[in-house]
Each structure stands twice: as C-alpha cells, then as structure tokens.
Amino acid sequence: MALLEIRNLVRRFGDYTAVDDISLSVEAGEFFTLLGPSGCGKTTLLRMIAGFDAPDGGRIVLDGVDLAGVPPEQRAVRTVFQNYALFPHMTVAQNIAFPLDMANTPKAQVKGRIDEALEDVRLTDFASRYPHELSGGQRQRVALARALVTHPKLLLLDEPLSALDAQLREQMQIELINLQKEVGITFIYVTHDQAEALALSHRIAVMNRGRVEQMDEPTRIYSYPTSRFVADFIGTCNLFDGTVAQIAGDGMVLDVPGMGAVKARTAPDAVLGGRGTIALRPEKTRVSAEIVRGVPDENHFKGTVKELLYMGGVTVYIVETEGGVRIETMLANSAIGRPRFFEVGDAVDVAWRVDAGHFVPEPAQG
C-alpha cells in the first residue's frame, strides 16, 4: 500500500468546488509534485493533507491511518510554507528546536538533533542568527531543517522557491533533489512553475479546476500529454485543432482548418470524425530553406518567417503557413559564420515526423 492514499477528496467553498473528486497515491520516498495554475486547487489539497482544512468528502490515509479529525499537530506531516513562516522572535536554533520541544524530545538529544539538522542544510554557523538576519535562500534552508528535524513521514512544500530569484532558485532545486535523496522522506511539492516540476519530480499530477488532468512521470507528461490543457500548460506547444479525417493502421490524418491534412500516429482513443488536437513541441520541428515534398512519414508546410526570438543558444521562429496558421519552431543556432539560420521574411519549409506530433482527443462534451 502506498504511503499516502487520497480517495475521492472533495472540498467546496460555497458554490465553488476547489477540489473535485481527487484520488491519488504517493509512494514512500517519492518526490511528487502537484502542478497547476493558481486556483486549480493544489494549495487547498495540500492544506487538507497538512490538516489546516477539512475535506467535505473523501478520505486521506497516511501509512494506513485515516487522517479524518486528526489535528495538524498530531499528523506525521510537516509543511514548508511559501514565505517560510519562521518564528521571528526565535533564533535559527530555537526555530529548529521548536518541533523537538513540542515532541518532548529529551533535553540531552535536542542539541545533537539541531546540529545534525543544521548540517543537513549547511547552516552550522548560523544557529544563533535571527530570521531577519538571513538571506532568502538561508531562510528557506532553515524552514527545511525545522520541518525535517523530527523525521516526518511526509514533507509538504508549498511553492517554497517562488520568493527566490531565478539563479538561487535553480541552485535550491538541485539542493532539494539532493536533500530528498539524502533524508529519504517523501516530498509533496506544490508549484505553478512547470519547469520546476519537470526538473524536480519523480511524478507530477497536473491539476486544473480542482481535478487531476494527468498524473505521470515528467518525461511522459511532457512528451505525451493526454489533454489539450496539459499540452498547453507544460512548456511551449503548437496546438492544431481539427477533425479526424482518416484512420489507417498506425497512421491517422487530422483535417486542420488553414493547414489541410496533418499526419500523425494513430492514437488509441482517436475516432473517425471526432474532434481533437495535435500537440507539437517547437523543438521537434525541422525548418529548412529548400522545399522538400513527398517524403513519407513527414508533415511539410510552406511558410514565411514572421517573427523571431533570438535566445542565444537557440532561436525561436514563428512561421506562418500559406493558410495563415502560425507554427512555433525552434532551431539551435549552429550555422557557421552567421548568428542564425533565417531572418524575418524568409520562405521556409517546416517539417516534422508523424510521430513527433501527439494526438489528443477532445473530451466528450460535458
């Protein structure tokens, strides 16, 4: 049985359903991420696991124990809050000692446990500092040490890196991964930042409007989104909406207005005449100057470079097809002797293999 089992969890605020019949399970030792835009219910879900909020329906079972009615202080769950919530009137050491005191840890052990926790987050020299004397990253680490010092079964992290600047955030991401490996505690991480989720997690649950849209490993979430929302929310994606015109063996054709026939691999849930979307990542496209036609297993579209975004290592080209559809493409700037391959106004050919695009059927009306 999984460490954390969530079954049919519901939370309503008036007419608004913040968490709508969510079921998921998290294995021991897993780095699990709840990812979604603001208002998707991820924080509400986290607060119910921590015990700050009570569900209107469903169950939360931690290590075989139903948490219904268990107050937050009696749950083997710790939270790292968005703004760290360090006690401003206590030193770093006093902050870390707080959960030990509450658990009536023998005095003789407290000192050693604090030192150990400080060592884990590399803050040994900061024990007698006050929170306002620390930088954002240091506060973050104190919050982690304080939450981990009592060895909880589950650590909840509520957008813990959102208050840090980009460079520090990347560094803290690596530290988080290492720390999680080191302490072996299950992490449930809440974020709206898809790049962060992809980089950190073993598994991701993508949430939207109180529901889980897709739950899988980062590579599968990125490569094989199961809904238009997930494809759109995770990374950059071209979305070609159309009608299934043909299914033949492992190949299918979607009729897309402004483009015509777009070939793709047959998706198991594709239905002839049904509506759906082909999701295509910019980096999976090929852009070339010469117009090649008739290559099997490839889609080709003639177009003109309308806009470009030079990003150093790569350039993003927005190519408009003859039918007026804009395709976002990306090329490494590997041309020798010039900064990039194309300029605005160049006529190009955009191509991608049929298995590069991924078909997502439109959900049944409802």
Next chain:
Amino acid sequence: MSSASNRKLPLSRWLISGPPLLYLILFFAIPTLIMVIAAFRQPGDYGGLAPLFEDGRLNLTLDNFTPFFTEFLYTAIFLKSLLYALITTLACLVMAYPVALLITRSPKKWRNLLVLLVILPFWSNFLIRVYAWMIILGPQSALSKGINVVLGLLGLHQVTLLYSAFAVIVGLVYVHLPFMVLPLYANLEKHDPALLDAARDLGAGKWQSFWRVTFPLSLPGIYAGAALVFIPALGIFAVPDILGGTESLMIGNVIKQQFLESRDWPFGSVLSIMLTVAALAAAGFAAWLGRPRRGRHA
C-alpha cells in the same frame, strides 16, 4: 531640480511641524516650567504664590519638598496610587487581550465594526459614563443586591460596593480598557497567520501556539497598551472623586486639593513633579521593555 526642492524643503517642514511644535511649547513646555518654578516658590499669604522677587532678590525655597519626604501620608497615597494603576493595567490587559484577539480572528468585514464598538463609549461624556457606574454599584442596584443576597445565603457580611477601592478600580478599568484594546489589536492584526499554521504543523497545540508564538510576538503591543493605561490611571482624579470614598483617594485628588481647596500651590506643584517623574519612569520602563531587539522586528 534637486537644488530647487532642497531649498523648498525646510520651509515646508517648518509649515508642517511648526503648529504642533508651537502648541507643545505653549501648552506643555511652558506650563511645566511654570510648575517646576512654582515648586520652589513661597506660598502666598492667602493662597496662590508669593511674589517671585522680594526686597530685590529671588524668593525661592526648598521647604515645599519637606512634607512629601517627611510625612508618611503622602508617600502612602503615592504608593496606593501606583498600586491602583498597576492593578488597573493588569485587569485591562487580562480583559483586553481576548477582545483584541477576537477582533483579529474575526472575518475582515467585521473587524472595523468591532473596533468601532470598542471606541463607541468615547461618543458620550466621560463624567456621565463614570456617574453611570455610581448607579450600577449603588446600594439599590441589582448588582449590589444580588451580591449581598448571595453573601447572605453564605452567611457572610454584607458589602457596600460604591465608595470603595473596588469601585475606584472598576471605574479605572472601565475608563481605560479601550486604550489597551487598540494597541493590542494593532499589534495582533499584523501577525502573519502562517506562523500559527506553522506552530500547529510543528506539533504545538492551540494553547502552546498561543504561548510560544502569539504572546511573545505581542509583547510590544502589551507594553504600549500598558503605558497608555498606567500613566493616565496614575494621575486621574475624577474617578476616585466620584466612585471612591475618603479611603480611596489617589495622588491626583491630593494635587487637586492643594490647588483648589488648601490653595497651597507650591506643594501642589511638588506633588505634580513627583507624579510626572513617576509617569516618565513608567513610560521609560515600557519603552525599554518594548525596545527593538535583534530578535524582534515589526
């Protein structure tokens, strides 16, 4: 541009700070100075003050201070006033803290209304509200009768509530309560609610969360409220005048007597100076307790 604004700034500063400064000089600094000088002057033959210059020399004396330090009566009243003010402060704190906390934890839309209710008594005259307590504590009141019925059933002595130290302290607490609620509320309202979540999350029950987090963080509010209650309560004369008996006189009453009844202005000034010194000491102590420290930020 910067030089122009630099030249303009001092004038605008004077315009802003000038009127209150003038007010403080006219109605605080100068009267205090007059009072201090009066403490060293001779009393006039028929009350008031003797002339400052007599036979071409300054007519000053230290004699006015003698009774304060030699007659135990004044020290006793002074100490009693300190005690009343202290009890009042503690009672206000105990009563105001739950109120302030309740307002803080109320839904946002209710908070302003609740604060308004706290200051609502200020809309009617202070003396009228104290006179109301004369009726509430009077021998014919339901409260007095009720208490005495209970005491009678228990076989205990009957009590008179009015004109007692008890009545004075009830009056003092009643009058000063809002001055404790408001600074406490101002402090508690600023606390980050996530801190309480964090305390619970880290294993503290509701009670422990309060004592380990909310209470220590509210100390600056407590010191501010204590100063706002203790200092005026120490010098007040109207409440003991109306609700107190002869035994529950406070230093404020004695000072008033010196000026209006005994007409011994120099001695009244001496007592006033002592009261000011005590109030300053209390304010200094509160400021010292609430001083910004390394571990405490607003």
